[in-house]
Amino acid sequence: MDARVSDLFGSGNGHGSGSQGVASNVKPGNGYGVAPKKACTKNHKKTKSRFSRNFKPSNNTPYLPPEAEEGNIEYKLKLVNPTQYRFEHLATQMKWRLQEGRGEAVYQIGVEDNGMLVGLSEDDMRASLKTLHRLAEKIGADITVLREREVDYDSDVSRKIAEVLIRKVPDDQQFLDLRVAVLGNVDSGKSTLLGVLTQGELDNGRGRARLNLFRHLHEIQTGRTSSISFEILGFNSKGEVVNYSESRTAEEICESASKMITFIDLAGHHKYLKTTIFGLTSYCPDFAMLVVSANTGIAGTTREHLGLAMALKVPIFIVISKVDLCTRATVERTVRQLERVLKQPGCNKVPMVVGSTDDAVTAAQQFAQSPNITPIFTLSSVSGESLDLLKVFFNIIPPLSNSKEQEELMQQLTEFQVDEIYTVPEVGTVVGGTLYSGICREGDHLVVGPTDSGQFHKLTIGSIQRNRSACRVLRAGQAATLALGNFDRSLLRKGMVMVSPEMDPTICWMFEAEIVLLFHAKTFHKGFQVTVHIGNVRQTATVEAVYGKEELRTGEKAVVLFKFIKHPEYLKEGAKVLFREGVTKGIGHVTKLRPIAQYQPSQSEDE
Ligand SMILES: Nc1nc2c(ncn2[C@@H]2O[C@H](COP(=O)(O)OP(=O)(O)OP(=O)(O)O)[C@@H](O)[C@H]2O)c(=O)[nH]1
Numbered sequence: 385m386d387a388r389v390s391d392l393f394g395s396g397n398g399h400g401s402g403s404q405g406v407a408s409n410v411k412p413g414n415g416y417g418v419a420p421k422k423a424c425t426k427n428h429k430k431t432k433s434r435f436s437r438n439f440k441p442s443n444n445t446p447y448l449p450p451e452a453e454e455g456n457i458e459y460k461l462k463l464v465n466p467t468q469y470r471f472e473h474l475a476t477q478m479k480w481r482l483q484e485g486r487g488e489a490v491y492q493i494g495v496e497d498n499g500m501l502v503g504l505s506e507d508d509m510r511a512s513l514k515t516l517h518r519l520a521e522k523i524g525a526d527i528t529v530l531r532e533r534e535v536d537y538d539s540d541v542s543r544k545i546a547e548v549l550i551r552k553v554p555d556d557q558q559f560l561d562l563r564v565a566v567l568g569n570v571d572s573g574k575s576t577l578l579g580v581l582t583q584g585e586l587d588n589g590r591g592r593a594r595l596n597l598f599r600h601l602h603e604i605q606t607g608r609t610s611s612i613s614f615e616i617l618g619f620n621s622k623g624e625v626v627n628y629s630e631s632r633t634a635e636e637i638c639e640s641a642s643k644m645i646t647f648i649d650l651a652g653h654h655k656y657l658k659t660t661i662f663g664l665t666s667y668c669p670d671f672a673m674l675v676v677s678a679n680t681g682i683a684g685t686t687r688e689h690l691g692l693a694m695a696l697k698v699p700i701f702i703v704i705s706k707v708d709l710c711t712r713a714t715v716e717r718t719v720r721q722l723e724r725v726l727k728q729p730g731c732n733k734v735p736m737v738v739g740s741t742d743d744a745v746t747a748a749q750q751f752a753q754s755p756n757i758t759p760i761f762t763l764s765s766v767s768g769e770s771l772d773l774l775k776v777f778f779n780i781i782p783p784l785s786n787s788k789e790q791e792e793l794m795q796q797l798t799e800f801q802v803d804e805i806y807t808v809p810e811v812g813t814v815v816g817g818t819l820y821s822g823i824c825r826e827g828d829h830l831v832v833g834p835t836d837s838g839q840f841h842k843l844t845i846g847s848i849q850r851n852r853s854a855c856r857v858l859r860a861g862q863a864a865t866l867a868l869g870n871f872d873r874s875l876l877r878k879g880m881v882m883v884s885p886e887m888d889p890t891i892c893w894m895f896e897a898e899i900v901l902l903f904h905a906k907t908f909h910k911g912f913q914v915t916v917h918i919g920n921v922r923q924t925a926t927v928e929a930v931y932g933k934e935e936l937r938t939g940e941k942a943v944v945l946f947k948f949i950k951h952p953e954y955l956k957e958g959a960k961v962l963f964r965e966g967v968t969k970g971i972g973h974v975t976k977l978r979p980i981a982q983y984q985p986s987q988s989e990d991e
Pocket residue numbers: 568569570571572573574575576577587588589590591592594607608609650651652653705706707708709763764765766767
């Protein structure tokens with residue numbers, strides 16, 4: 385992690401006039417990534433890169449990057465009247481591309497394998513799209529034409545290329561699934577935007593839309609989100625929104641959706657920073673959406689939230705809300721302010737303002753290909769202006785991990801992270817959390833721990849629910865609630881893991897981490913106490929040693945030995961670490977574990 389990300393956590397001085405330096409020379413929206421003409425014609429060799437996403441061709445750059453062997457993008461010059469043999473081959477290929485994209489694939493029609501935008505006549509395009517429909521029908525997939533465009537060639541006849549989204553929910557899955565953490569300063573309009581997206585009714589500017597998102601009485605009274613809440617927005621196979629406007633229950637939404645976006649609504653107020661960090665580290669979001677109010681610009685926790693998402697390597701996009709309250713000039717000022725911060729050397733992001741449906745399609749694709757691209761939406765939850773562009777983006781945006789990574793995680797032993805514990809009448813103890821690896825079914829026997837003495841208890845999984853609907857099989861990466869029957873709730877705590885009994889989890893009181901100090905008022909040294917976040921682990925730890933240094937200053941790196949103060953934890957080498965105490969903040973990763981067998985805490989330490 386670039387230590388310059390610490391700039392985002394500092395006092396905030398000097399950022400407004402920040403540098404214009406862009407480390408990458410990538411230019412969004414005008415053919416970014418498009419190989420130069422010469423290089424492209426020579427380079428017929430297929431590249432290996434995954435998700436070699438398509439790019440917005442401008443009139444004078446008639447090339448896409450060469451088609452990649454892997455990933456979910458397929459280029460087809462034309463698909464006119466294929467023989468039966470070729471048709472079968474094309475169907476198999478489509479299945480494979482869908483598998484690569486975990487249920488989604490993009491076909492570029494009228495494009496050669498080397499990326500050349502040849503284009504098709506009206507008739508050939510119609511015939512090709514017809515073949516594509518037949519192919520999709522054969523394998524039970526749905527297709528949506530994302531956009532068609534003319535390619536600018538010297539010929540008199542108009543020639544077009546088309547970009548088509550194919551979607552098929554894998555047979556053993558209910559829907560495609562994406563998680564988006566929602567960040568932003570207090571009152572920036574996060575809950576309102578979620579209310580509008582998920583309930584389908586615009587806000588009145590006085591908080592109507594957010595009302596049904598609140599979970600606790602004190603939140604209704606103060607109008608603040610303090611707990612983490614989940615909201616769902618579905619899309620059906622035609623790319624239309626499925627939300628509470630037509631469906632009464634979450635079950636109904638789940639039934640008719642082929643793609644589901646789960647929003648993790650995190651609190652904006654600084655007081656709830658702990659919850660915000662927990663949401664980012666524990667719920668493994670695919671993306672973060674940072675909401676910024678157009679009339680206040682970068683204010684309060686905005687910069688810090690941006691820094692946290694970047695430190696945790698969660699790809700981020702930005703929504704500037706409340707544009708109905710300001711003049712165009714004010715909105716533009718806020719956009720420019722954000723662009724400046726995003727381009728700072730510590731961020732190295734490439735902002736991309738989304739102004740049309742075409743931009744939203746390009747943004748979704750480029751964002752998936754390079755998390756440095758940062759789409760910026762400007763919208764209003766009251767007038768509804770540009771809300772559609774955000775919906776187009778959500779419909780197209782693919783999950784970041786590919787099918788192979790997902791497959792590998794599913795092959796591993798079961799590990800479920802316990803984030804919430806409830807007692808439900810007539811059901812008993814229920815835990816909420818995320819399945820990190822493996823798969824989990826009703827009736828599975830797992831062990832849960834570690835306890836204060838480093839032990840694990842046996843348990844059996846009862847029913848499983850996702851988004852309040854029953855689920856037979858839970859797969860790596862999915863969040864769910866699991867019923868544990870009459871298992872004693874007092875033996876559980878947040879931060880525990882439920883793992884396969886065959887796993888031999890490493891439990892430790894102490895661990896080493898290579899860290900960079902992002903912000904500290906004075907210095908950071910031995911004896912200092914901080915709250916450590918590692919995945920769903922959240923506990924106070926003491927700095928036992930700072931190797932090779934007496935003390936650390938802001939921006940400096942070191943290997944540090946931490947010791948938990950309450951109980952040992954299950955950790956993994958390489959896991960991301962984030963710690964904080966007041967204004968002190970740091971990030972890094974676990975480099976070495978000191979397993980419990982090597983370190984037995986004394987009675988007084990193990991309280
Ligand atoms: N005019 C206008 N008002 C908006 C818009 N979005 C939100 N608001 C209003 O702004 C106020 C704050 O919105 P919230 O959605 O509660 O803000 P939040 O970011 O969720 O705040 P926390 O939950 O405290 O972090 C409410 O009164 C909303 O009605 C918008 O696009 N236009």
